[in-house]
Amino acid sequence: MATIRVTAGGDAALETRDVSVFYGSSEAIKQVSFEIPRNKVVALIGPSGCGKSTLLRCFNRMNDLVPSARVTGEVLFQGEDLYADHVDPVEVRRRIGMVFQKPNPFPKSIYDNVAFGPKINGIDGDIDDVVEQSLQRAALWDEVKDRLGDSALELSGGQQQRLCIARALAVTPEILLMDEPASALDPIATAKIEELIHQLVVHYTIVIVTHNMQQAARVSDYTAYLYLGELIEYDDTNVIFTAPTEKHTEDYVTGRFG
Amino acid sequence: MARAQAAAQHQLSTQSDLVRRHRVGQIFEFVFLGAAVVGVAVLAVLLVDIVIDGAGWLSRTFFTRPPSRIPTRAGILPALAGTVWLMSLVALISFPLGVAAAVYLEEYARKGWLQTIIQTNIANLAGVPSIVYGILGLAVFVRWMGGLTGGRSLLSGALTISLLILPVLIIAAQEAIRAVPSSIREASYGLGATKWQTVRHHVLPNALPGILTGTILALSRAIGETAPLIMIGALTFIAFTPEGPRDAFTVLPIQIFNWVSRPQDDFRHLAAAAIIVLLVLLLSMNALAIWLRNRYQKEW
Numbered sequence: 001m002a003t004i005r006v007t008a009g010g011d012a013a014l015e016t017r018d019v020s021v022f023y024g025s026s027e028a029i030k031q032v033s034f035e036i037p038r039n040k041v042v043a044l045i046g047p048s049g050c051g052k053s054t055l056l057r058c059f060n061r062m063n064d065l066v067p068s069a070r071v072t073g074e075v076l077f078q079g080e081d082l083y084a085d086h087v088d089p090v091e092v093r094r095r096i097g098m099v100f101q102k103p104n105p106f107p108k109s110i111y112d113n114v115a116f117g118p119k120i121n122g123i124d125g126d127i128d129d130v131v132e133q134s135l136q137r138a139a140l141w142d143e144v145k146d147r148l149g150d151s152a153l154e155l156s157g158g159q160q161q162r163l164c165i166a167r168a169l170a171v172t173p174e175i176l177l178m179d180e181p182a183s184a185l186d187p188i189a190t191a192k193i194e195e196l197i198h199q200l201v202v203h204y205t206i207v208i209v210t211h212n213m214q215q216a217a218r219v220s221d222y223t224a225y226l227y228l229g230e231l232i233e234y235d236d237t238n239v240i241f242t243a244p245t246e247k248h249t250e251d252y253v254t255g256r257f258g
Numbered sequence: 259m260a261r262a263q264a265a266a267q268h269q270l271s272t273q274s275d276l277v278r279r280h281r282v283g284q285i286f287e288f289v290f291l292g293a294a295v296v297g298v299a300v301l302a303v304l305l306v307d308i309v310i311d312g313a314g315w316l317s318r319t320f321f322t323r324p325p326s327r328i329p330t331r332a333g334i335l336p337a338l339a340g341t342v343w344l345m346s347l348v349a350l351i352s353f354p355l356g357v358a359a360a361v362y363l364e365e366y367a368r369k370g371w372l373q374t375i376i377q378t379n380i381a382n383l384a385g386v387p388s389i390v391y392g393i394l395g396l397a398v399f400v401r402w403m404g405g406l407t408g409g410r411s412l413l414s415g416a417l418t419i420s421l422l423i424l425p426v427l428i429i430a431a432q433e434a435i436r437a438v439p440s441s442i443r444e445a446s447y448g449l450g451a452t453k454w455q456t457v458r459h460h461v462l463p464n465a466l467p468g469i470l471t472g473t474i475l476a477l478s479r480a481i482g483e484t485a486p487l488i489m490i491g492a493l494t495f496i497a498f499t500p501e502g503p504r505d506a507f508t509v510l511p512i513q514i515f516n517w518v519s520r521p522q523d524d525f526r527h528l529a530a531a532a533i534i535v536l537l538v539l540l541l542s543m544n545a546l547a548i549w550l551r552n553r554y555q556k557e558w
Contacts, residue, residue, distance in 0.1 A: 065443075106460060117451075
């Protein structure tokens with residue numbers, strides 16, 4: 001299957017070639033080939049169980065942690081296949097960060113949450129500076145700067161999620177994967193996360209899985225529509241939501257099913 | 259209209275058959291209450307009886323003297339020291355082993371036949387009668403490894419008891435490790451942490467209260483163990499406190515066993531006094547376990 005390209009330049013942050021994911025014998029992702037342009041927001045949408053989270057977890061080899069999962073095909077990151085023999089998944093996960101559906105701060109202080117990544121990765125420089133920078137980029141610094149020693153669990157859900165983003169940024173990734181980052185949050189906290197995504201895309205490439213089509217339309221530059229593990233359509237977000245080529249995509253984005 | 263309503267109300271009042279059914283329900287409630295009370299009542303009677311029997315014998319010299327043929331001069335010092343020594347050694351041996359085994363089984367082992375075999379056998383071992391461990395301890399630690407352990411020594415006893423509580427400890431530690439949410443592991447891996455870094459910084463610290471609780475409960479089971487220690491030869495008259503792991507020893511339950519088997523009444527009182535000491539030790543360990551559990555209980 002030919003790789004679906006959305007930009008002419010070919011400056012891809014990630015490119016998948018015939019990626020399939022199997023859980024045991026069932027095929028959760030079927031030969032997906034597309035590319036994710038640098039410094040853009042790409043949304044993965046589709047009905048529940050379509051495989052969007054599974055696809056997202058291919059990009060930082062998180063599927064490795066599921067014993068029954070098997071990935072075939074290639075995921076190219078700066079020209080290198082993430083699934084090549086010499087590639088260390090630990091290094092992949094540092095360079096390609098992830099934010100999860102439910103905020104999952106460590107039950108430690110705010111400071112320690114952000115400092116953990118730099119510490120274990122032996123990043124040079126002043127950890128205090130890294131913590132401050134990361135929290136600022138995640139638009140959380142002003143809210144927590146006076147109580148860095150407090151438990152992260154005392155923060156509100158929205159703040160926790162921004163802390164998780166700050167934590168991911170602290171290990172200087174190039175790509176951020178977000179798995180329904182706002183689905184557990186209220187509308188105001190969601191709006192903050194979406195605004196943050198707009199700010200972050202200047203520095204990072206962002207791939208976001210979302211159930212919420214308005215959210216996909218608001219935050220993303222490109223949208224991929226998946227159905228039953230297949231990539232049905234991938235295009236400019238405006239095109240997907242206003243003039244999709246596939247009837248199936250149109251039915252989904254207009255709410256006729258899903 | 260009013261009559262129809264009255265009739266309708268009447269239909270909902272207690273019917274004769276329902277009276278019987280309610281009564282059966284009440285009877286069962288009392289049966290269940292009785293069953294629940296039996297255990298507590300027995301414990302209360304036991305405690306009261308023992309306290310009446312032994313409290314008067316709990317003098318300061320009771321704690322500072324060795325056992326004696328003359329009841330008024332007898333004390334529990336060697337047995338108490340032996341129990342403290344033994345428990346400390348058991349904790350030192352079984353805690354790292356048990357936690358390491360649990361970490362392997364939960365975090366490292368691939369699901370497969372090897373893991374299934376290990377897991378099933380740990381569960382089986384937890385049910386093996388303690389005297390069987392005594393026979394094993396006698397053969398392996400006292401006889402075969404006697405040169406190292408010093409034969410019928412504290413070390414042999416501690417190794418034997420460690421084997422005995424290891425399965426319980428491993429299972430408790432596994433449960434504590436499993437209770438750490440996978441979202442925490444994912445967060446750690448997602449930041450580029452290795453498996454060991456994830457285990458070391460997140461899984462173990464968060465599982466530690468549960469592991470400690472399990473360890474203390476396992477130890478409080480071990481503190482009353484008598485059979486395996488008799489087996490390896492701790493049933494001796496010891497008039498001195500052990501100085502090191504290779505010394506001969508005795509423990510509180512054996513001292514109690516020793517005293518109750520004597521004909522004189524006074525020794526029975528001594529035994530009761532020693533039981534009070536043992537129970538206080540045991541209950542304080544359980545209290546510590548509960549305190550630890552409440553203190554570190556986490557909300558996720």
